[in-house]
Amino acid sequence: MKQRFMLCTAFVLLIAVFGCAPRIAPASDVDDTTAAGATTKTLVGGPEIFSEAQVASQSIALAVAGPFSGDMEKYGRPTYRVVEYATQLLNESGGLLDRPIAFYAFDDGCVSAHGPKASQWLVDQGVRIVVGHICNGINLTARPVYEKNQVLVISPSASDPGLGVRDGLFFRTIPADDAQADLLMGYCLERGWKRVGLLAETTEYGQEQGKYMAGHAAVREGVEVAVHIDLTPDGDENLSLSDELAKSKLDVVIYCGQGDRFERLVRRMRVEGNMTPVIGVEGVEIVNHLDSFSADIRDVYVMGVTDLHQVPMYAAFYEDHLARFGTEPGPFYMEAWAAVSCVTAAMKKADSADPVKIAEALRNNWCDSPLGVISFDDYGNVVGTGFVLRSIENGALVDVAP
Numbered sequence: 001m002k003q004r005f006m007l008c009t010a011f012v013l014l015i016a017v018f019g020c021a022p023r024i025a026p027a028s029d030v031d032d033t034t035a036a037g038a039t040t041k042t043l044v045g046g047p048e049i050f051s052e053a054q055v056a057s058q059s060i061a062l063a064v065a066g067p068f069s070g071d072m073e074k075y076g077r078p079t080y081r082v083v084e085y086a087t088q089l090l091n092e093s094g095g096l097l098d099r100p101i102a103f104y105a106f107d108d109g110c111v112s113a114h115g116p117k118a119s120q121w122l123v124d125q126g127v128r129i130v131v132g133h134i135c136n137g138i139n140l141t142a143r144p145v146y147e148k149n150q151v152l153v154i155s156p157s158a159s160d161p162g163l164g165v166r167d168g169l170f171f172r173t174i175p176a177d178d179a180q181a182d183l184l185m186g187y188c189l190e191r192g193w194k195r196v197g198l199l200a201e202t203t204e205y206g207q208e209q210g211k212y213m214a215g216h217a218a219v220r221e222g223v224e225v226a227v228h229i230d231l232t233p234d235g236d237e238n239l240s241l242s243d244e245l246a247k248s249k250l251d252v253v254i255y256c257g258q259g260d261r262f263e264r265l266v267r268r269m270r271v272e273g274n275m276t277p278v279i280g281v282e283g284v285e286i287v288n289h290l291d292s293f294s295a296d297i298r299d300v301y302v303m304g305v306t307d308l309h310q311v312p313m314y315a316a317f318y319e320d321h322l323a324r325f326g327t328e329p330g331p332f333y334m335e336a337w338a339a340v341s342c343v344t345a346a347m348k349k350a351d352s353a354d355p356v357k358i359a360e361a362l363r364n365n366w367c368d369s370p371l372g373v374i375s376f377d378d379y380g381n382v383v384g385t386g387f388v389l390r391s392i393e394n395g396a397l398v399d400v401a402p
Contacts, residue, residue, distance in 0.1 A: 002375055003365045060096060060353045062087060063104035063122050065132030065142075072110040076134045078330035079156055080105060083131050086340045096344060097353060108138050115141025123149045128355050131339050134332065136160040143170070152355035154343055156335030161212075164379030169359050171376050173338040173369075175386035180281055180303050181212035183387055184254060185220050187401045193251035193277065197227040199241075199265075201257030206231075209256040209281050226250060231257070242268045245276065252277045270297050277301065282387060300392045301400070306372070306385045308334065313341075314370040338369035338382075 064083035066076030087103045090096050104127055108114045112135070119142035122130060130146070130153045133139050139158045146153055146169070154171040155163075161176045188196060196217060200210025210228070217223045227248045229241065242265070245253060253269075253276055255262050262280040269276065277299035308314040317337050321329045346361035347353055366375045366384070374384035389401040 059100045059102040060347075061102050061104060061125060061127040061129070063106065063125075063127040063130045063132075065106040065108055065118055065122065065130055065138075066134035067110040068105065068107040070109055072134070075110070075157070075331050076107075076132075078333035079131060079134065079336040082333060082336040082340055086337075086344070090344065096347060097351065099353075106132075108133055108135075110135040110138060112137030112141045114138060115143075116145060118142055119145035119151070123151060128152065128353070129343060129358070130154070131156070131336065131343070133158065136163070139163055139170075146170075150355050152343070152358055154339040156332040156339050164381055166378050167359075168380060169355055171339075171359070171362060171380035171382075173335040173342070173371060173374070173382050174332070176381050177208060178212040178216065179381070180209065180387050181216040183389060183402060184213065184279060184281075184303070185216040185223055187389055188223050188252060189220060190401075191252075191277075194222055194224065195226040195249065195251045196223060197229075197245055197248060197250040197253040197276075198225050199229050199231055199253065199255045199257075201231050201261075203257060206257035213254055213256060231261070241265065242272055242274065245269065246272065246274045250276050252279060254278075255280045257281070266297065266300055275299065279303070279389070297392070302390055302392065302397070304388050304390055304397070306388055308371060308385075311370060311372050313337075313368060317370050334370040338367075338371045338374060341369050342367040342374065342376075 062083065064080050066079055067073055068076050068080050084103055084105075087101045090101055095101060104122060104125055106118045106122055108118045110133075115133075115138040118133070118138070123145060128149075128151050130151060132153070132155060133142060134155070134157045136158050139153070139155060140160065140163065142153075143163070145151075150169060152169045152171070154173065156173050158172055159174055159177045161178045163170055163172070164176065188194075196213075198210055198213055198217075200206045200213075207230075210230075214225050214228060217225045227245070227250065229244070231241075246269075255265065255278065262278075266278050269278065275298070279301040280303065282303040282305065314334055317334060318329060321327070321333065342362060343358065345367050346358045346365065349361040349365055350357040352358070362376050362380075363378065366373050371382070371385040374382055377383050388399050390397040391400045392398075
């Protein structure tokens with residue numbers, strides 16, 4: 001049985017005690033003369049606690065990797081801020097495992113081709129724990145070097161299902177792209193919905209989600225995709241489409257896409273007396289149209305993400321960011337805090353900086369984080385937060401699964 005450990009609370013207390021802004025290096029400082037992958041190394045915080053000899057011989061090398069300059073900086077800078085600030089707070093409180101933490105950063109530009117260089121440079125510096133990378137592609141190209149050298153990687157944003165390896169050293173604090181499909185097909189089985197109609201917009205997102213839905217249905221006994229139709233996002237096939245769905249005697253229709261066609265399709269089906277349950281994947285334009293769903297429009301569902309605003313740690317880190325920077329936290333900021341919190345907590349639980357022992361602790365324990373109480377499965381996927389299936393009832397959303 002998984003145990004629960006807490007370290008995120010410690011970060012909140014440290015923020016309250018020290019209350020000082022981290023030294024965030026501007027992009028020009030993070031960037032060196034190399035066009036592909038800037039590097040930096042510093043001991044952030046605690047210089048009066050640790051001697052130079054301790055830093056040189058005993059430090060735990062912690063790295064952050066992502067785009068810290070250029071067009072993609074907005075996706076990487078929040079994670080950079082988190083790792084640097086967490087390192088500062090830990091060092092100012094005596095380090096981790098009674099050892100100082102040396103902070104490394106690699107600006108990979110979110111360019112897949114930079115993966116081998118980034119991973120090799122970090123390994124050469126002695127880094128065995130990396131928070132990042134931000135983009136899917138560079139995680140894939142960096143993986144061979146990390147696997148060869150047993151480097152633990154925990155990403156706040158990489159969602160490609162192919163990154164997960166059973167009992168491996170890759171973890172993520174964001175759900176994998178196929179998490180929606182897994183939840184939805186499980187719910188279909190629970191409700192006894194065997195014949196599925198799958199509608200996928202011809203967008204990258206729609207086609208990707210359609211592929212995952214079909215794949216998960218194929219491996220689950222008792223569920224089959226009886227109808228699979230591709231739709232242009234702004235098309236007007238609803239007339240013939242509604243007829244085809246009615247003739248197919250489906251148990252449920254799943255709409256994969258992000259357009260506002262979902263509402264129009266549901267409305268037409270109900271007007272024509274087709275009461276088949278309909279589910280829209282995360283991203284469908286529905287929240288601004290809830291009032292238009294009258295009480296007699298039943299069995300309509302939409303996927304969404306877990307509401308985190310009531311999580312104490314989320315609120316604490318949110319307010320801290322506002323106080324220090326005067327802005328809203330950027331993309332993946334909370335996921336980055338969850339990554340750092342759980343990794344450092346796992347290190348304390350394992351009483352070791354060995355990536356293999358840290359990975360074992362991550363999989364076998366629960367961690368308090370801004371995402372709630374989370375853990376990780378055998379493939380490094382986050383457990384305890386992610387997607388939620390909601391029913392539309394009287395113009396409001398009601399959680400029904402998980």
